[in-house]
Amino acid sequence: MQPAGVQGEGKTVSCGMHEQRDGPIPARPTLIERLQQVTEALATTDTPQAVFDIVLTPALEAVGAVAGVILMVSEEDQALQLAAAKGHEPDLKASRQAGQLDHELPAGDALQRQEALFFEDHEALTRSYPALEPRTGTRAPSASAVLPMVLDDRPLGVVVLDFKEPHDFQPDEQRFLRAMAAQCSVALGRVALAQDLERRVEDALRDSELLAALGDALQQARRPEEVATLALLRLGPALQALSMLVVRLDGEQIRLPTLWGDMPQEIFEHMTRPGLALRDTPLLYRVAESKKAVYLEDYHLAAGTVASFPALAVGVEPICLPDGKLEGFLVIWRPAMRRGWRTSEQRVLQRAANTLGLALERAGQAETLEEKNAELQARTQALEGFALLSRDFSLEHDPVTLVGRAQELILSLLPEGVSTYYEWQGTYWALVSHRGTFKAALLQVLQQGVPQGGIPNIERPFNTRLPYYQERLDTRPLTVAQEEFAVVKATAALPVFVADQVQGVMVFGLHQAHTWAAPERAVLETVARSLGLALERSLASRELASQRDALVARSQELAAANEELEGFSYSISHDLRTPVRHIAGFIKLARQALGENLDAKTTRYLDVVDQASARLNVLIDALLYLSRTSRQPLRLTDVNLNETMVRIHKTLLPDLLNRQIHWEVKDLPVVTGDREALYGVLTQLTENALKFTLGRAPAVIKVTAEDLGTAWQISVSDNGIGFDPLYQERLFNMFQRLHGTEVEGTGVGLASVRRMVLKHGGQVFAEGQVGKGATFGFTLPKEGPPTR
Numbered sequence: 001m002q003p004a005g006v007q008g009e010g011k012t013v014s015c016g017m018h019e020q021r022d023g024p025i026p027a028r029p030t031l032i033e034r035l036q037q038v039t040e041a042l043a044t045t046d047t048p049q050a051v052f053d054i055v056l057t058p059a060l061e062a063v064g065a066v067a068g069v070i071l072m073v074s075e076e077d078q079a080l081q082l083a084a085a086k087g088h089e090p091d092l093k094a095s096r097q098a099g100q101l102d103h104e105l106p107a108g109d110a111l112q113r114q115e116a117l118f119f120e121d122h123e124a125l126t127r128s129y130p131a132l133e134p135r136t137g138t139r140a141p142s143a144s145a146v147l148p149m150v151l152d153d154r155p156l157g158v159v160v161l162d163f164k165e166p167h168d169f170q171p172d173e174q175r176f177l178r179a180m181a182a183q184c185s186v187a188l189g190r191v192a193l194a195q196d197l198e199r200r201v202e203d204a205l206r207d208s209e210l211l212a213a214l215g216d217a218l219q220q221a222r223r224p225e226e227v228a229t230l231a232l233l234r235l236g237p238a239l240q241a242l243s244m245l246v247v248r249l250d251g252e253q254i255r256l257p258t259l260w261g262d263m264p265q266e267i268f269e270h271m272t273r274p275g276l277a278l279r280d281t282p283l284l285y286r287v288a289e290s291k292k293a294v295y296l297e298d299y300h301l302a303a304g305t306v307a308s309f310p311a312l313a314v315g316v317e318p319i320c321l322p323d324g325k326l327e328g329f330l331v332i333w334r335p336a337m338r339r340g341w342r343t344s345e346q347r348v349l350q351r352a353a354n355t356l357g358l359a360l361e362r363a364g365q366a367e368t369l370e371e372k373n374a375e376l377q378a379r380t381q382a383l384e385g386f387a388l389l390s391r392d393f394s395l396e397h398d399p400v401t402l403v404g405r406a407q408e409l410i411l412s413l414l415p416e417g418v419s420t421y422y423e424w425q426g427t428y429w430a431l432v433s434h435r436g437t438f439k440a441a442l443l444q445v446l447q448q449g450v451p452q453g454g455i456p457n458i459e460r461p462f463n464t465r466l467p468y469y470q471e472r473l474d475t476r477p478l479t480v481a482q483e484e485f486a487v488v489k490a491t492a493a494l495p496v497f498v499a500d501q502v503q504g505v506m507v508f509g510l511h512q513a514h515t516w517a518a519p520e521r522a523v524l525e526t527v528a529r530s531l532g533l534a535l536e537r538s539l540a541s542r543e544l545a546s547q548r549d550a551l552v553a554r555s556q557e558l559a560a561a562n563e564e565l566e567g568f569s570y571s572i573s574h575d576l577r578t579p580v581r582h583i584a585g586f587i588k589l590a591r592q593a594l595g596e597n598l599d600a601k602t603t604r605y606l607d608v609v610d611q612a613s614a615r616l617n618v619l620i621d622a623l624l625y626l627s628r629t630s631r632q633p634l635r636l637t638d639v640n641l642n643e644t645m646v647r648i649h650k651t652l653l654p655d656l657l658n659r660q661i662h663w664e665v666k667d668l669p670v671v672t673g674d675r676e677a678l679y680g681v682l683t684q685l686t687e688n689a690l691k692f693t694l695g696r697a698p699a700v701i702k703v704t705a706e707d708l709g710t711a712w713q714i715s716v717s718d719n720g721i722g723f724d725p726l727y728q729e730r731l732f733n734m735f736q737r738l739h740g741t742e743v744e745g746t747g748v749g750l751a752s753v754r755r756m757v758l759k760h761g762g763q764v765f766a767e768g769q770v771g772k773g774a775t776f777g778f779t780l781p782k783e784g785p786p787t788r
Contacts, residue, residue: 031062031172031173031175031176032176034058034061034062034176035176035179035180035183037058038054038055038058038180038183039183041054042054042055042183042184042186042187043187045187045191046191046194047191048072048083048188048191048192049083049084050191051184051187051188051191052070052083052084053084054187055070055159055180055183055184055187056068056070056084056085056086056159057086058180059159059161059177059180060086060087060161062173062176062177063145063161063167063169063173063176063177064163064167065087065145065161065162065163065167066087066162066163066164067085067086067087067141067161067162068085068086068087068159068160068161068162069082069084069085069086069159069160070082070083070084070085070157070158070159070160070184071083071097071098071107071157071158071160072156072157073101073111073155073156073157075339078100078101079098079099079100079101080097080098080099080100080101080107080108080111080157080158081098082098083157087162096135096136096137096138097136097160104129104131104132104135105129105131105132105135105136106119106125106128106129106132106144106146106160107146107158107160109129109146110146110147110148110158111148111150111155111157111158112155113148114148114150114153114155115148116145116146116147116148116174116177116178116181117144117145117146118144118145118146118169118174119143119144119145119146120143120166120167120168120169121142121143121166122139122140122141122142122143122166125140125141125143125144126140141162141163141164142163142164142165142166142167143162143163143165143166143167144160144161144162144163145159145160145161145169145177146158146159146160147159147160147161147177147178147180147181148181149181149182149184149185149188150185151185151186151188151189152189156185156188156189157188159177159180159181159184161177200344223363223366223367224248224360224363224364224367225258226363227246227356227359227360227363228246228248228258228356228360229258229260231246231330231352231355231356231359232244232245232246232258232259232260232261233260235330235332235348235349235352236260236261239332239345239348239349240334241260241261241332241333241334242261242262242312242333242334242335243259243260243261243262243263243264243267243332243333244259244260244261244330244331244332244333245257245258245259245260245263245271245329245330245331246258246319246328246329246330246331246356247271247284247328247329247331248319248327248328248360249278249288249326249327249328252277252278252279253275253276253277253278254271254276254277254278254280254281254284255328256272257271257272259271261333263333264309264310264312264333266306266308266309266310267309267310267333270306270308270309281306282302282303282304282305282306283299283302283305283314283316284316284329284331286302287316287317287318287329288318288326288329291318291320291326292318293315293316293317293318293346293349293350293353294314294315294316295314295315295316295340295341295346296313296314296315297313297336297337297340297341298311298312298313298336299311299312299313299314311336312333312334312335312336313333313334313335313336313337313341314331314332314333314334315331315332315341315345315346315349316329316330316331317329317330317349317350317352317353318353319353319356319357319360320353320354320357321357321360321361322357322358322361327357327360327361328360330349330352330353330356332349371518371519374519377519399535399538400432400433402531402534402535402538403421403432403433403496403504403506403531403535404433404435406506406527406530406531406534407419407421407433407434407435407506407508408435409527410508410523410524410527411435411436411508413520413523414508414510414520415510415511415512415514416510416511416512417436417488417508417509417510417511418434418435418436418437418438418488418508418509419434419435419436419506419507419508419509420433420434420446420506420507420509421433421434421496421504421505421506421507422450422458422504422505422507423503423504423505424462424504425449427451427452428449428450428451428452429449429450429451429452429454429455429458429505430449431446431447431449431450432504434446439484439487441481441484442481442484442485442487445480445481445484446481450480451479451480453479454478454479454480455478455480456477456478457470457473457491457493457507458493458505458507460493461493461494461495461502461505462495462502462505465495465497465502466495467492467493467494467495467521467524467525467528468491468492468493468494469491469492469493469516469521470490470491470492471490471513471514471515471516472489472490472513473485473488473489473490473491473509487511488509488510488511489510489511489512489513489514490509490510490512490513490514490516491507491508491509491510492507492508492516492521492524493505493506493507493508494506494507494524494525494527494528495528496528496531496532496535497529497532497536498532498535498536498539499536499539503532503535506528506531508524583609584610587606587609587610590606591606634673634674634677634759634760634785635674635675635676636672636673636674636784636785637672637673637674637675638670638671638672639670639671639672639673639674639675639678640668640670641668641669641670641671641678641682641705641714642665642667642668644668644675644678644679644682645665645668645682645686645703647679648679648682648683648686649663651683652683652686652687652690656690659690659694659699660697660698660699661690661693661698661699661700661701662698662699662700662701663701663703664700664701664702664703664704665702665703666702666703666704666705667705668703668705668714669705669707669712671712671780671782672780672782672783672784672785673760673780673784673785674756674760677756677759677760678756678760680752680756681753681756681757681778682703682714682716684749684750684752684753685716685753685776685777686701686703686716687749688716688749688750688776689701689716689717689718689720689774689776690718692718692720692721692722692774693718693719693720693721694720695720695721696719696720699718699719699720700717700718700719700773701716701717701718702715702716702717702718703715703716703717704717708779710781710782710783711762711779711780711781711782712779712780712782713777713778713779714777714778714779714780715775715776715777716775716776716777717773717774717775718773718774718775719772719773720773720774721770721771722768722769722770722771722772722773722774723766723768723769723770723774724770725767725768725769728766728767728768731750731766731776732750732751732753732754732764732766733751750764750776753776753778757778757779757780759785760780760781760784760785761780761781761784761785761786762778762779762780762781763778763779764776764777764778765777765778765779
């Protein structure tokens with residue numbers, strides 16, 4: 001068969017798939033026309049193979065070559081690989097130049113030099129590359145064109161055209177072939193960009209779906225271990241990992257990690273080693289120090305790695321809680337790679353680690369809450385049991401029966417087991433009470449009395465005054481009934497205190513190994529303490545009753561005395577008004593009587609008396625106000641403290657026009673209380689803040705509220721002169737003033753605040769530093785004042 005483009009007698013004979021057709025030979029397109037056709041066709045290609053198909057056929061036809069191949073550079077090993085071929089199999093000699101880039105072969109040399117090579121005959125080709133025929137194992141072609149494809153100085157591959165006959169490459173042919181190779185390079189670059197963009201979009205979509213699925217899955221996790229397991233089940237397969245770990249920290253120690261996948265034995269043994277410290281894992285320690293991720297194509301590329309680990313690719317992302325605290329690490333292992341970790345993979349792992357941080361915090365909070373709830377429930381159950389026991393205590397005076405009931409209560413909350421209670425009798429331990437099913441031989445030994453040192457787990461809590469828990473009972477230290485104790489697998493021994501002395505030791509033995517969880521320990525220790533209190537209460541019941549009667553009588557006396565004191569305060573302050581008015585009146589008369597004969601000395605004396613009477617009048621008003629507020633019953637209603645502060649501000653505003661004041665009033669709650677009384681409290685605290693900021697410009701007055709759960713805390717802060725915190729306990733006492741005559745005041749205002757807040761069931765407080773301002777405030781129970 002003739003090569004394409006050879007003219008025959010009225011026939012055109014083409015290679016491969018072209019049909020033979022009789023008739024006149026159509027005019028061959030010019031090289032420029034061919035190049036234009038190729039350029040237009042390349043504009044619509046979307047795969048490398050389509051590019052190769054469009055380029056090779058016109059190139060062969062244009063210059064009369066019999067075979068053509070395209071060799072592309074592999075990204076992984078930078079070797080030439082056959083990508084496309086046209087022509088007869090025997091003529092595809094250029095395909096044998098595939099392999100490592102080598103300047104001894106035309107394809108590799110042209111690509112390294114980035115220069116097109118044209119060989120017009122066999123001799124020229126073999127003279128330039130004598131290793132060609134030995135290396136390829138075939139006779140070199142009669143002529144050849146080697147066209148490198150380069151894009152942005154990056155070698156892509158070569159187009160090689162081979163001829164059966166010597167060929168004189170005309171300048172226009174050379175330009176055509178160079179342009180053809182350049183167009184091929186551009187098209188391949190465009191296709192690569194489009195495919196990369198498509199892959200990025202697909203990766204982003206897949207990553208988003210993965211992270212969304214991961215978030216949904218982690219929503220179901222209740223414990224940190226579940227979070228780690230669910231995360232790895234999603235991430236491992238999606239990221240094509242060999243294995244993955246979630247490693248959590250406990251201070252500087254590494255907890256037992258959560259594993260997924262085919263974990264190499266060396267890594268498994270190292271990471272699950274008991275007592276493993278963070279410093280024992282150099283790569284994790286490096287990430288912990290920097291809080292930055294590390295990705296390595298080969299684990300051993302990092303300095304100071306664990307020598308026994310295999311040469312795998314590894315990625316480590318820090319897992320941080322929302323507050324920034326390092327919680328642990330997300331680790332992925334893969335076979336060692338040359339291409340490196342893709343940015344999209346690193347981004348997915350980073351976002352997964354962030355999601356893990358949030359989920360671990362949430363699960364940790366849920367677990368803590370569960371533990372607290374379980375502990376609270378256990379304590380409640382124990383206290384309920386002892387509440388019943390205490391209720392019956394007035395009828396039951398036998399301490400042994402009381403201990404037995406405590407044992408029964410605990411055994412009802414634990415797995416199957418027995419309980420014993422011992423008291424020290426000077427030379428031996430006496431078994432005072434027991435509950436549960438015992439083997440006869442063991443019970444007989446215990447009832448005979450246990451000598452000192454016979455059962456160490458009785459003596460340890462007695463001597464240390466601390467509970468002693470054994471998750472697996474070691475019977476070797478026992479000197480009595482060692483064989484009989486084989487049925488007991490776990491024990492808890494607790495000291496029982498009466499009047500701060502160990503009265504006895506209560507022991508619980510379980511028939512299976514058992515981990516004493518925090519809630520169970522809380523139950524046991526609560527019961528032991530409650531039992532001690534019950535025993536102590538039994539001994540001191542009469543004394544307590546006597547003290548209670550005395551306390552009631554004393555309370556009644558104090559209430560009567562307080563009522564009398566309030567009445568006295570009202571009466572004395574009311575009775576003092578007339579003398580004070582007389583003093584002021586006679587001072588005025590004295591001034592009028594003396595008239596012009598009033599000298600400076602007498603004027604000063606009269607001024608002192610006048611000022612003193614005015615001061616006394618202010619004190620009397622304060623006492624009357626205090627007495628009235630103390631005696632007046634509360635009129636309870638819902639009080640909007642925001643509206644109260646607006647009212648106070650309007651009232652005080654006329655006196656503050658000449659002052660520069662910055663008000664910061666936060667959103668205040670609606671509380672239950674006496675509207676006028678709370679108005680008086682907030683007015684007093686606000687005036688107090690204004691009074692002590694007279695020298696400040698601007699004065700800053702802040703009124704805030706804080707939700708304490710069962711109560712509201714209202715605070716009034718200022719940037720005034722403050723006070724010495726050593727004396728803060730005196731601030732709310734009657735007539736106590738820390739600043740002498742520097743600042744006006746009666747010493748009654750804060751006392752009235754305290755009294756009114758106490759009537760509402762709240763407390764007052766004050767905080768401050770000299771020269772740094774002060775905060776005065778009070779609390780109000782949300783349920784309102786107590787019923788009196």
